Amino acid sequence: MAQNRLRRLFLLATLALVVAGCSVIGIPDSPLNSLDPQGPFSRRIDALFWPVFWVATAIFVLVEGAVVIAAIVFRDRPGRPEPRQIHGNNKLEILWTVIPALILASVAVPTVRGVIELTSCGVDAYPVEIIGHQWWFEYRYPEEGIDTATVLVIPAGREVCATMTSEDVLHNYWIPQLNGKRYLVPGQETLLRLQADEPGEYRGQCAEFCGLSHSLMRAEVRAVTEEEFTAWIAAQKEPAAEPAAGTPEAAGRDVFLNRCTQCHTIDPVNVVVEEAFNGPNLTHFMDRGWIAGGYLPYSRENLARWLSNPPDTKPGSYMPDLALTQVEIDALTAYLETLR
Ligand code: HEC
Numbered sequence: 385m386a387q388n389r390l391r392r393l394f395l396l397a398t399l400a401l402v403v404a405g406c407s408v409i410g411i412p413d414s415p416l417n418s419l420d421p422q423g424p425f426s427r428r429i430d431a432l433f434w435p436v437f438w439v440a441t442a443i444f445v446l447v448e449g450a451v452v453i454a455a456i457v458f459r460d461r462p463g464r465p466e467p468r469q470i471h472g473n474n475k476l477e478i479l480w481t482v483i484p485a486l487i488l489a490s491v492a493v494p495t496v497r498g499v500i501e502l503t504s505c506g507v508d509a510y511p512v513e514i515i516g517h518q519w520w521f522e523y524r525y526p527e528e529g530i531d532t533a534t535v536l537v538i539p540a541g542r543e544v545c546a547t548m549t550s551e552d553v554l555h556n557y558w559i560p561q562l563n564g565k566r567y568l569v570p571g572q573e574t575l576l577r578l579q580a581d582e583p584g585e586y587r588g589q590c591a592e593f594c595g596l597s598h599s600l601m602r603a604e605v606r607a608v609t610e611e612e613f614t615a616w617i618a619a620q621k622e623p624a625a626e627p628a629a630g631t632p633e634a635a636g637r638d639v640f641l642n643r644c645t646q647c648h649t650i651d652p653v654n655v656v657v658e659e660a661f662n663g664p665n666l667t668h669f670m671d672r673g674w675i676a677g678g679y680l681p682y683s684r685e686n687l688a689r690w691l692s693n694p695p696d697t698k699p700g701s702y703m704p705d706l707a708l709t710q711v712e713i714d715a716l717t718a719y720l721e722t723l724r
C-alpha cells in the first residue's frame with residue numbers, strides 16, 4: 385500500500401518535471417520557445433507543426449480509445465464464449481493499411497516541400513557567415529569585411545542567408561523564434577535562412593553536444609531597422625579608438641599587447657593569423673553586451689570574473705587562466721570598455 389503510494393508520487397513528480405521543462409513561456413532566462421514564431425521561416429514550421437500535431441492527437445485518441453473500449457467490452461467473464469475473431473479478414477487488413485498510408489502521404493508532401501523551401505536561400509538574401517568554435521559563434525559579413533561574435537545583427541524584415549561551417553567539432557545553430565536548427569559541419573557548408581518580422585533580440589543556443597561547455601554556447605540575433613543596420617555596419621568598420629598616452633586605457637592596451645594578441649584581434653592594434661583556438665575579435669567587444677559566447681551578460685564584475693580565470697567560469701574554455709593581477713584586470717577593463 386505505502387509502496388504503491390510512493391510509486392504514484394514518484395510518477396507525478398517526474399511528470400511535473402517533464403511538463404515544467406516544456407513550459408518556457410514567461411520564464412526570463414529561457415526564451416528558447418519554438419512555439420512563438422517571429423519570422424516567416426519559423427512560421428512556416430509552425431504552420432506545419434500544428435496540423436500534424438492535431439491529426440496525430442486525433443489518431444492517438446481514436447486508437448487508444450478503441451483499445452480501451454475493446455478491452456472493457458470484450459473482457460473475459462466466466463461462462464462467456466470467445467468473441468468473433470477477425471484475423472485474416474482481407475477487407476479490414478486493406479482498410480487499415482490504406483488509411484495510414486494516405487495520412488502519411490498527406491503529411492509527407494507539405495513536409496518535404498517545407499524542407500526544400502527552408503534549405504535554399506532567396507536570391508536577394510543578405511549574406512553572412514557563421515563559424516562554430518568551442519564554445520562560441522563567430523559571424524562574418526563578407527560584403528563588409530566585418531568579423532564579430534555571439535550577437536548576429538541583421539536588418540528586420542529582410543532575409544539573411546547564413547553560410548555555416550565549423551572550425552572544430554559539430555555545432556548546431558538554433559534561434560527557435562526565427563527558424564529550426566541546422567548543423568555546422570567541419571569542412572562543409574550548410575545554409576540557414578533567418579528573418580525577423582520586427583526589430584528585437586532573439587536568443588539561441590548551440591543545439592549539438594560539442595563538449596564540456598556546450599550548454600554555455602549561446603547565441604543571439606539582434607534585428608534592427610534598416611537605418612540602424614547601416615549605422616551599425618559603418619560603426620563596425622571603424623577601427624578601435626587609440627587611448628591617449630598615460631591613461632588607464634593606454635595601460636590596458638599595453639597589457640593586451642603583451643598577453644592577448646596571440647588569440648584576439650583588436651583593429652588597429654594587431655591582427656591574429658587564423659588558427660584553431662583563436663578567440664573572438666574584440667575590436668567592438670562592447671557592442672555585444674555579452675561575454676564568453678553569450679553566456680554571461682556584460683558587467684564589470686562578470687568581465688573581471690572571466691579575465692581572472694576563464695576555465696573556472698566556462699569549463700574547458702580555450703582561453704587559459706593567464707594569472708592576471710587585479711591591476712592588469714582593472715587596466716584591461718578600462719581599455720575593453722572603450723571598444724564600442
Ligand atoms: C590562448 C588563446 C587566448 C588568449 C591568450 C586570450 N584569450 Fe580571450 N578568449 C579566447 C577564447 C578561445 C575565447 C572564447 C571562449 C569561449 O567563449 O568559450 C576568449 C574570450 C574572451 C573574451 C570574451 C569575448 C566575447 O565576445 O565573448 C574576452 C573579453 C577576452 N577573451 C579577453 C582576453 C584578454 C583581455 C586576454 C589577454 C589578457 C585574452 N583574452 C587572452 C582565447 C584567448
Ligand SMILES: [Cu+2]
Pocket residue numbers: 516519554555556590591592593594598601
Ligand atoms: Cu556547440
